[in-house]
Amino acid sequence: MRQLLPSSMALLWGLQFAFLTPALALMLVDLFGATPADVGWVLALYNGGGFLASLIIPALADRKRDYLRPMLFCGVLALALPGVLALTSSLPLAVVALLVLGGPAGVGMSLFFAHLKQSGAGSQDVVTMRAIVSFAWVAGPPLATVIIGSFGSQAILLALAAVALLNLVTTGIAFRRNITLPGSGAGPASGTDDGPLASKLAVIGVVIAFTILQATDSSAVTIMALFVDQKMDGQLIWAGIALGVAAALEIPALLAIGRLSRSIPEKKLIASGCIAGVLYYAGMTFAADPIALLSLQILHAWFFGVIAGVGLTLFQKVIPRPGLAAGLFTNTRRIGAIASGPIIAFGSMTALGYQGVFGICAVLTLAAMVVIELTSRSSKASAAKEQIPAASQS
Template identity: 30%
Template sequence: MPTLTLSTRLRQRPDMTAIAFLVVAFLTGAAASLQVPTLSLYLTGHVGARPIMVGLFYTVSAMVGIGVSQWLAHHSDKAANDRRKLIVVCCVLGSLGCLIFAFSHSYWLLITLAVLFGSFGGTANPQVFAYAREHGDHIKREAVMFNSIMRAQVSLAWVIGPPLSFALAIGFGFPTMYCIAGLAFVACALLVWRALPTVPPRPHHETAHLPRIQWWRDPQVRLLFIGSVLMWTCNSMYLINMPLYVTQVLHLPETTVGLLMGTAAGLEIPAMLVAAYYCRTLGKRVMMRFATFAGVLFYLGTCFATNEYAMVALQLLNAIFIGVIAGIGMLYFQDLMPGQIGTATTLFATTTRTGSIVAGAIAGTVAELWGYHAVFYVALCSVSGALYCVYRLKEV
């Protein structure tokens, strides 16, 4: 009988809906991983933007992204709305934003219309995760493992995307690279529309009527919020500054930038899995402290690294830093805010956007006044402040 059951299961068709969700997660991650790594180089080399204007671009992008994501989050949670249609619209707008980047060199058109459309495209990824959770709840499927596998697809996209982005930009030009990113959005929209099922509208959660506690009145949540903002600030400063520092100060090839980003993304996957395993015995606070200390070592090393081999080796510390805080950081917020899972998750996402806003203002100004290398020292100060906040957190 067990053999018959196993053979029957082997003959079953694969879950095409689950495969579609995984492919969609990969495509939304790929669209972002093709655009982000080369953005600062594109703005300086092809648009002619000064460093302070590059920083302004990142700041405006983050601010518009916060507004768009918050509005869409509120709109998508209405029971009457089909989240699938919303994802399709976001992908279509994201592809239009890519076309503007491909064929326009106007800084002001890019920072307005292209940023607005790109913000909708960037919101497609979290909406896909929310839709996957709704579908899993509807068919009574265990959510944690499937969500982890979907996140692995995004990390995989960031392993492949940065090197491919630089290869396309160098070999065929930025218009080709942005057109391929736009095609990823189009493919995602078609797959969502054709392959993902419609989920029946669900009533609001039974605890939705309960009063919300103002998070800023909790000192532990405040500490974690400030610490997380500082972490994402230094990470965003690194992403803005590193491509320009590597190519213009160290005079290394542009492919080195893609190699650094791809290496970090590839190492983040085992870092996340190992952190989740040891979190059961060591606790979230210890893992957060360890990751933030790794971040301090990474930025300290970056301040003195002057060759490609040293910067690639340092990516292990960067992967530990980002891989752990990206996963455990969200859980920490949720544990500190029981009964407010949605608010806690949104708050964690807000720290990422807030860090990008702060980083855009600081990185551009510091690079304009003192050069690209000075930005890494500011990032070191930022992650050191985050380490202080994390060490004052209580265990949850």
């Protein structure tokens, strides 16, 4: 049970939003008659609400050092959301439900990883759980598409409710038995965890760097179909295949990263991911056929695996407040998605067209690696200065 339960929780929380996210726009149109403009502002409000919730709820959980109880609250909201959406045909009411229920419900995943950290989970444990979430995102969107295509948009609401109910059951079992991740240590951490918040410079540097990395990945994924249409005579199927290959390779990449984290420092793993990202984007700048496109997805998988897996553990190390660390890391993805707009706009105006976007992403990834390196050096220098006065007083 102690081995199965955390894995089940990671899978179910991953499925909850692997079902909802890709199907949301379609549901808004089919069930509520939303126009394309409506879809745009509704998704903006929904993501904005999720942004605020992922900062506020984990911060409150940090104060009480309790993450399972707020996870139960998120599970209740996740169960209520499809119920409300199924009972109304009003777009304004659906928007309210997405803001009040959907935004806070999405924090459950951040709280799950905060609970792992508080339980004493090591880097390999966290990365392994992240690999399970990735599996949910590989399986979830196609399964949601099959459900909608076979039974209609209403059916996905039933699937969401079923997953939410299972989430409540597994989280409730963990809460009652206080089950923690096996091999993670003696039990829940106490006191202030790893100490006070790291220097503001370190936190700001890491947040900026990973926002840049997330923005480049979001840009690359967003323009993939347009890039393939431009360079490969409209053979759009290769865009879907490429993204699918990258997502499938992400799982073994994360498992490998988890094992390597035992012997290789996080800083070196992150550097390897950034280098893979630079090579991927540089290669995509000149890719012109499906073979090159698919071959480069190996680098893409390693790059994103490092961002998703090692990035989360780095945040938890730099910010010793598990909820805040997970919340900030989650929001680098949201902010990165917003920042991808200007990257795409600027890159596509170059002489290379959509390939120019990949070129800019290569430069930005290199810049993010430099920021992480400078931040690391600054943090070490600050720590050394703090130790000198302490040594002189003793």
